[in-house]
Amino acid sequence: MYYDTIMSGFGGQGIQTISILVATAAINKGMEVSYLPSYGVEKRGGRTDVFMVLSDEEIGSPITNHPLSVIALDTIALDTYQDQLAPGGLLIYNSSLIPGELIVRDDINVIALKCNEEAVAAGNPKLANMIALGAFMERIDFLSYDEIEEAMGEVIPERLKKHIPGNLKAILRGMELARETVQV
Amino acid sequence: MSERKLTKGNIALAEGALQAGCRYYFGYPITPQNDIPEYLSRELPKRSGVFIPAESEIASINMVMGAAASGKRAMTSSSGPGISLMQEALSYMAGSDIPCVVVNIMRSGPGLGGIAPTQGDYMQAVHGGGHGDYRNIVLAPASVQEMFDLTIRAFELADKYRNPAMVIADAMMGQIQEPCRLSPERPVVVPEKPWALTGRRGRKPQLLKSLYLGPGEQEEHNLLMKRKYDTIQQNEVMFETKDLDDAEIMIIAFGTPARIAKTAIGEARKQGIRAGLLRPITLFPFPGDEVARFSGKIKNILVVEMNTGQMLMDVKIAAHRDAAVSFLGRPGGGIPYPDEIVREIKKALKGVTAA
Amino acid sequence: MNAVFKRPDALTDRETHFCPGCTHGTAHRIIAEVIDEMGIVDDIIGIPGVGCCVFLYHYFPIDVLEAPHGRAPACATGMKRAQPDKIVFVYQGDGDLAAIGTSEVIHAANRGENISIFFINNSVYGMTGGQMAPTTLLGQQTTTTPYGREFRTEGYPIKMAEMLATLEGVAYSARVSLHSPKHVNQAKRAVRKAFEMQVNQMGFSMVEMLSTCNTNWRVSPREALKVVENEMIPYFPLGVFKERTGKDFL
Numbered sequence: 001m002y003y004d005t006i007m008s009g010f011g012g013q014g015i016q017t018i019s020i021l022v023a024t025a026a027i028n029k030g031m032e033v034s035y036l037p038s039y040g041v042e043k044r045g046g047r048t049d050v051f052m053v054l055s056d057e058e059i060g061s062p063i064t065n066h067p068l069s070v071i072a073l074d075t076i077a078l079d080t081y082q083d084q085l086a087p088g089g090l091l092i093y094n095s096s097l098i099p100g101e102l103i104v105r106d107d108i109n110v111i112a113l114k115c116n117e118e119a120v121a122a123g124n125p126k127l128a129n130m131i132a133l134g135a136f137m138e139r140i141d142f143l144s145y146d147e148i149e150e151a152m153g154e155v156i157p158e159r160l161k162k163h164i165p166g167n168l169k170a171i172l173r174g175m176e177l178a179r180e181t182v183q184v
Numbered sequence: 185m186s187e188r189k190l191t192k193g194n195i196a197l198a199e200g201a202l203q204a205g206c207r208y209y210f211g212y213p214i215t216p217q218n219d220i221p222e223y224l225s226r227e228l229p230k231r232s233g234v235f236i237p238a239e240s241e242i243a244s245i246n247m248v249m250g251a252a253a254s255g256k257r258a259m260t261s262s263s264g265p266g267i268s269l270m271q272e273a274l275s276y277m278a279g280s281d282i283p284c285v286v287v288n289i290m291r292s293g294p295g296l297g298g299i300a301p302t303q304g305d306y307m308q309a310v311h312g313g314g315h316g317d318y319r320n321i322v323l324a325p326a327s328v329q330e331m332f333d334l335t336i337r338a339f340e341l342a343d344k345y346r347n348p349a350m351v352i353a354d355a356m357m358g359q360i361q362e363p364c365r366l367s368p369e370r371p372v373v374v375p376e377k378p379w380a381l382t383g384r385r386g387r388k389p390q391l392l393k394s395l396y397l398g399p400g401e402q403e404e405h406n407l408l409m410k411r412k413y414d415t416i417q418q419n420e421v422m423f424e425t426k427d428l429d430d431a432e433i434m435i436i437a438f439g440t441p442a443r444i445a446k447t448a449i450g451e452a453r454k455q456g457i458r459a460g461l462l463r464p465i466t467l468f469p470f471p472g473d474e475v476a477r478f479s480g481k482i483k484n485i486l487v488v489e490m491n492t493g494q495m496l497m498d499v500k501i502a503a504h505r506d507a508a509v510s511f512l513g514r515p516g517g518g519i520p521y522p523d524e525i526v527r528e529i530k531k532a533l534k535g536v537t538a539a
Numbered sequence: 540m541n542a543v544f545k546r547p548d549a550l551t552d553r554e555t556h557f558c559p560g561c562t563h564g565t566a567h568r569i570i571a572e573v574i575d576e577m578g579i580v581d582d583i584i585g586i587p588g589v590g591c592c593v594f595l596y597h598y599f600p601i602d603v604l605e606a607p608h609g610r611a612p613a614c615a616t617g618m619k620r621a622q623p624d625k626i627v628f629v630y631q632g633d634g635d636l637a638a639i640g641t642s643e644v645i646h647a648a649n650r651g652e653n654i655s656i657f658f659i660n661n662s663v664y665g666m667t668g669g670q671m672a673p674t675t676l677l678g679q680q681t682t683t684t685p686y687g688r689e690f691r692t693e694g695y696p697i698k699m700a701e702m703l704a705t706l707e708g709v710a711y712s713a714r715v716s717l718h719s720p721k722h723v724n725q726a727k728r729a730v731r732k733a734f735e736m737q738v739n740q741m742g743f744s745m746v747e748m749l750s751t752c753n754t755n756w757r758v759s760p761r762e763a764l765k766v767v768e769n770e771m772i773p774y775f776p777l778g779v780f781k782e783r784t785g786k787d788f789l
Contacts, residue, residue, distance in 0.1 A: 023190050027363040035190065035361040060446030062360055065521045208621060234620045238613070239646035246610035246643070250586075250617025253604045258617065276607045381602040381618070383625050385581035391596045393605035 001031075001056045001142055004064040006081050008049045009073030009094075014129030015048040017155070018071075021133065025143050025151035026054050034062035047076065054142065069139075071132050073115065078102055092135050092178075094128065111135050111181045118173060124163070127170035134174015135181075145171065188363035193331045194219035196364045197287060197351065198227070200335030201259055203367070205374045206285070207233035208258035210247035212240055212266060215299045216355040217289035220261045241266035245273040245286070252277070252284045253392050255380025257339050261287035263355075264297060264305060267313075274348050275314025278409070279394030281379070283342035285335070286320075287351045289358040292516045300517025301354035303439060306494035309352050310467045317406050319413050321349040321420070322467040324438040328362035334465070336368055343375050345416055352467070354490060356440045356519075413469075422465035423474055427453070431460030433484040433529055436475065436499050438464045441488045441520055448525035459529055467495070472502035479507035486532045488512045488520055510535065547571035549580045551600050560753040560760025562717035563591055566659060567598050569727040570628075573734055574601075583626040584618060586611045588635030591665045595630055609640025612647035615654045626737055629656040633672040634664045637697050644703070644745075651708030651742035655733040658699060658745060660714075661752040662771060669755030673697040676774055681755070696774060700747040704780035710742035713779040716749040718767035722777075732782070741783050749775055 009015045016037070023033045031054055038049040051067075053059050069090040072078040074097050085091055087107045096116035103110055113135055115128035122131070137145060148171065152164050191199075198220045201209070209228060211221045221237070228235040234251070238244040244260040251258035262270065267288045277284055288309060292302040309322045321341045323334040335351055342349035381390055396402035424442075427449055428434060435445045442463040452459040462478055464471050475498075479485055485507050487496045492515045500509055510532040514520045546552065549571035557563045574580050580601060587595035589608040596603035606614040611629040619627040636644050636658050647654065663681055664670040670683040674696050678687040688696075704712040711733055715726035726748055733744035749771050753763035 020190070023361065027188060027190055033190065033361075033363055036356065037359060037361075058446075059362075059443075060450065061444040061448070061522050062356070062362075062440070063444065063519060063521065065523070208617065210617065236616065236620070236650075239642055242610065243613040243616075243643050243646060246607060246613035247617035247620075249606070249610075250604065250614035250619075251621040252617070253614070254618050254621035256621045258621070272607050273610065276605075280605065381584050381604055382622060383582040383584060384600070384602055389596075389600045389602055391603045391605075393596065393603070395593060395605060 002053075003055070003140065003142060004051075004053045004067050005069040005071070006049065006051055006064070006067045006084070007071040008047065008077030008081060010076070011046050011048055013048070013073045014126065015050055015073065018129045018133040019050040019052055020155050021148055021151050022054075022136075022143065023052060024155050025147040028151060029143070029147060031056055031142070032059045034059045036062045049077075049080075069136070071136060072098065073128065073132065074098065075102065090139055092132055094132065096128070111139070111178055113174065113177055118177065119170065122166065122170045122173055124166055127166060130167045130170035131174040131177070134171040134176075135178035137171060138175040138178035145175070188365050190361050191328055191364040191366065192219060192359065192361045193328045193353065194289065194358045195223055196328045196332040196366065197335045198223040199366050200332040201285065201339070202227055202231065204257060204336040204339040204372055206257040206259050206339060207231060208248070208251040208256050209233070209260065210236045210238045210244040210251075210258070211260045211262065212238050212244050214263045214266045216291060216358050217261050217263050217287065219358070220287065220289075241269040242272070245270040248284045248286075249273055249277055249282060252282050253381050255377035255382060257285075257343070257374060259285040259287065261289065263289050263291045264293045267305060267308065271308075271314035274320065275316050275318060276394050277348050278314070278318035278320070279316060280392045281346040282392055283346050284348050285338045285342055285351065286348060287335070288353075290352060290354050298517055299355060301356040301440065301490060301519070302515060302517060303354055303441070303490040303494070304515060305352060306467065306489070306491060309350050310470070310498070318409060319347075319468050321345065321347055321416060323349065323351050323422075324465060324467050325351065325353050325357055326439050326442050326463065328360060328364045330465075331357060332364055332366060333369060336372060341420060343377070345412055346379070347412065354440050417469040420466060421469045421471045421474070423471040424461075424463040424465060426461040426463075427458075428460035428462065428478055428482065430458050431482050432458045433486060433533055434460050434462055434478055434482040435486045435488055435525070435529070436462045436464070436495070437488040438467060438495060441490055444520055444522055445488055445525055448522040448529065451522055451526050452529050455526070457529060457533065464495070470498050470502070472498065475499055475502035476504055479504040483507050484532055485509045486512060486528055488525060488528075490518065490520070491515050508532070508535070547575045549574035549599060549601065551598055553597055555598070556594060557591065558754045560751060560763055561591075562748075562750040563659060565717045565723055566657065566726075566748050566750065569723060569730050570657060571599065573727060573731045576731070577734055577738070579626050579734070579738075582624070583628065586615050586618070586627065586629045588629070588631035588640070590632040590635055592630050592632050592635075592659060609635050609638070610643055611635065612640065612643040612652070612654070612656065616647050616650070616652045619652060619654050623653070626734065627654045628734070629654060630659070631656065632659045632665065633661065633674040637673045637699050644699075645706070648703045648743045648745065649706045649708045651710070653737055653740055653742055654744075655737050656745040657730065657733070658747045659750045660699070660747050660775065661750040662696070663752050663755045665752050665755055669752070676770055698775065700745065700780050703745055708743050709745070709781050710736040710783040711744035711779070712781040713745075714747040714749065714775060714777050716767055716772060716777055718749065718751065718764040729779070736783070749777075
């Protein structure tokens with residue numbers, strides 16, 4: 001089993017949280033993971049790009065320029081990584097912020113999610129990342145919802161633990177939305 | 185929870201230092217290694233250790249020298265420009281047989297350069313740096329687990345040979361997070377250091393110095409050091425191989441490019457090209473005998489580095505005279521992606537066939 | 540028979556390499572006497588700078604670390620932090636402390652490192668052949684100021700004892716002279732004070748000693764003593780510039 005993905009958004013959108021959740025759940029299962037955040041000169045207000053490779057064997061390259069999936073939470077993310085996505089790969093994008101006409105690839109699977117509106121509907125505008133994670137979970141077969149739920153307990157710091165039920169609800173909503181999206 | 189914890193490379197390295205028994209850290213901030221001092225500034229006080237945010241890299245390494253001369257495991261970490269400032273004291277420590285560990289999370293240069301990952305400091309670490317006839321022991325991790333394990337190893341080797349040991353990793357190894365077992369492979373033993381300067385109570389006065397002015401004294405000292413380096417070369421070479429048994433081309437790379445090369449080798453083999461890898465883990469001692477041995481059989485070598493060709497020279501010196509050595513170098517923050525390496529493999533093989 | 544005068548135990552029985560007339564030997568002797576009197580010879584570590592003072596280990600039968608030029612205060616910092624129960628002292632010349640190692644001494648002082656520094660100010664680089672030091676007096680001829688030091692191009696002689704006294708971390712900063720028996724006795728009291736500061740964990744102590752370099756000054760030993768008296772002391776006033784009483788820094 002081998003899977004690589006790029007998750008990208010602006011600082012504060014929660015890319016780190018969802019990518020760490022996936023990485024932790026995978027490690028708990030005994031998988032190999034490499035998790036490479038890009039970093040900029042600025043400490044705050046920058047971008048968050050995470051390159052992640054998951055495998056049941058030793059991981060070679062921690063970087064990829066043909067990822068099997070891309071989660072793009074804003075336009076810059078889409079602009080940067082749409083071209084790189086492997087043919088037949090999966091693009092999950094935040095259609096609250098990214099106009100649909102920007103999607104030019106016709107050889108990929110696309111899930112458009114109104115992450116921001118769905119987050120508000122789920123009770124907290126900060127849940128946009130969890131909506132996207134839900135859709136991702138629906139389309140991968142190497143991690144289950146239960147495993148993400150377990151990882152949540154480890155990853156979310158004590159003071160934020162009260163948000164876990166909301167997070168899980170948003171993930172389930174994201175999964176539901178992905179199921180409603182016709183797979184090409 | 186898993187026994188292996190998702191850990192950032194820089195943190196694994198810092199934790200490795202702690203578990204190696206290092207209680208003395210002196211440093212000056214520079215990107216991209218600040219996780220190391222920040223982590224140790226939190227953790228050392230909990231272990232009655234000493235953390236000093238020094239006024240410069242020059243002061244940092246000399247504080248290391250003072251603590252190490254006291255018989256303690258001591259370290260500093262920095263990047264490019266800061267490591268340049270430390271070369272004077274590294275030379276003194278090598279000349280005075282004082283062990284220490286210095287970490288270089290390499291950024292691009294020369295000059296202020298950038299903070300992107302590179303391997304531009306290979307020459308400085310392996311072949312030069314400070315003045316005089318000395319060597320650093322140099323270790324090059326290629327995973328978060330190795331950031332932890334090889335830091336412990338660096339302390340062991342430094343103490344064993346009473347010589348500075350460097351861990352050099354590119355910024356990607358510093359920032360990457362991977363599952364890591366944060367406990368030593370075997371129990372950490374700090375050797376007795378009867379040479380340490382602790383006051384002469386109960387014994388004769390001791391001296392750690394590198395000044396030799398008497399006729400022939402310096403030469404004698406240099407030859408003694410040479411014998412030490414020969415012993416290190418003989419006993420401490422570490423390397424990894426992958427798929428070399430049937431290989432028609434051998435990639436030689438250290439650190440991150442070696443990781444990327446593994447993926448490229450998988451791709452090449454899918455396309456029917458039998459590629460393999462030799463990854464030096466110790467850069468000094470360099471696995472020159474292994475390069476010679478394998479290149480006697482595998483005549484095509486592709487060196488991949490994130491610089492303009494630094495380890496390349498060591499490979500050329502060691503390689504069998506019939507071997508054809510090609511090079512893929514991406515300096516200044518450029519990253520050799522797997523497909524780029526596969527293309528180079530093909531080019532290298534074609535070049536040989538044509539010739 | 541009662542011995543009324545002898546070589547301190549903290550000095551070796553070895554012929555000096557210092558030039559006849561040089562007061563380095565005097566500085567060594569008073570430091571050794573104080574080490575004897577305080578009974579700390581078994582628990583002391585010395586760190587000399589680079590220059591004429593580098594052979595400290597020939598004369599003091601104690602543990603010695605040879606530091607890179609100017610870096611002794613940083614080495615001493617690492618050493619004292621690693622062994623807070625030991626006495627660590629640094630012995631530097633004016634090139635070492637007041638030029639190449641300015642940064643190290645200022646920051647060791649500012650952190651209040653619990654070490655003692657003895658600073659030999661002889662207004663010239665001795666070992667390398669009499670070049671200008673930061674402490675070279677205005678008008679003084681050296682091998683690199685053949686027309687005399689000129690403030691417009693070489694700046695002014697630097698006053699380290701006064702400068703360091705301004706730093707909060709400093710427990711003791713004094714300037715003494717080694718040109719007459721009376722002054723040598725005063726200097727010895729300052730050396731003792733510096734070591735006492737360290738023993739009592741009061742923080743950083745520094746004693747600047749006005750010293751002769753008759754060889755590079757190109758004068759006789761006797762004239763050199765007069766140079767200290769008549770030319771150095773007027774510019775480098777003697778005195779205690781800071782003395783911490785009680786742990787007022789806590």
